[in-house]
Amino acid sequence: MIRKILPAIVLFLPPSLATAAADITGLAKVREGDTVVIGTTRIRLGGIDAPSLDQLCINPQSEKWTCGVSARDELAKHVEGKSWTCHPRQTDRRGRQIARCEVDGEDIQKWLVRSGWALAYKQVSHDYEADEAAAREDKAGMWQGAFIAPWDWRVRNKKTTILGAAKPPEDANATLLASASGPVAPSPECNIKGNVNRSGECIYHKPTSRWYSQIKMQIAKGTRWFCSVDEAEAAGCRETKR
Template identity: 45%
Template structure:
């Protein structure tokens, strides 16, 4: 009797999961967007006032620093964003969106004149495949690494590791990794200066776990030491900050 009850319960759960999957993947939850894109970072765009995160890839954060072929630091996150802006060049994007993330962005696959933008980002070395298990874009990583393109021109940290950098973080690259790469990319002094003169907004996580950004001129801005707390970020615009889950400081 107990076994029969377990089978019935299991069948009900399976039916509920199938129904839920049908709702999630139904056209009601999906949308199509078309038009010129405003590029906020290498992962995030805005079309028709809708914010969208490119699916299947991870581009470097705008404050991310990489090392070039000579072991010198460069603002690879800014470069990735700017290369996507140049590639877009005001052309029309066609995006198919589904679901959303904790920051209110839809996920989506986007195309410019039929070309998969995510594939272009990985193939050009400006992003990594975010889900190697699907093998969707992994082959393009191989192409980019062999060509020493973009991030692969030197050494860098995978974007998901950059956000939580610690002693266990792996430094990767197409060829050799400089012996001092870890100190250069994870050293305590790294965040003391912005990666670019345009990225002057300070982002910090408060004691409640809320992501707060502080603008130059605000009282809190001068009080915030960017080398003291984990999770601190330099941000390049209020639009980028708000699209990635940051709230403006009250003062």
């Protein structure tokens, strides 16, 4: 009787409880400061939050810079040619595996937070709080100037708290609430255009799309750049029908 009941119990358990997910290993393609792809598996680095590619920060000279692009590029440079081992914990609503990852034995989330390219995502984990404090003390990465926490930037408003070691300039709020998705792509490979149609639907256009050249990149119009089809679809956009 017990042998018949157990399979039924396992069948109705959530996937994360029914079986332990196998480790994901190999070389990774870095999409954002906290998102990589190994093989065909998209992985969201757990316990941390890095700036989006179109997020802006302010440096000690009160100049704006694309800290989201820098976070991605610094991670890519740090892990180039190195082997990853990721331990999946669950799947997020975008279909990504949330995992803790080691790169040649190094805790890569710890490195990102300690280097100032990501924050400890305290809403879900307290594992990297000490590393964030050290980065803030050393004015590493984003902490060299002023910025908005990635989770605040995604739902930003005028009351959003400004973080950083530098005293923000008077117009810091307007700068940090803006997006790098201006008329020029934040980097050469981020050339997929996203816009919102009259029905409020997000549409993405590859360079080969018919209407690509006619899409004017204007922040006020809700446009933004994407670095891959996966990224555009993860943001809830669909490909244009033409």
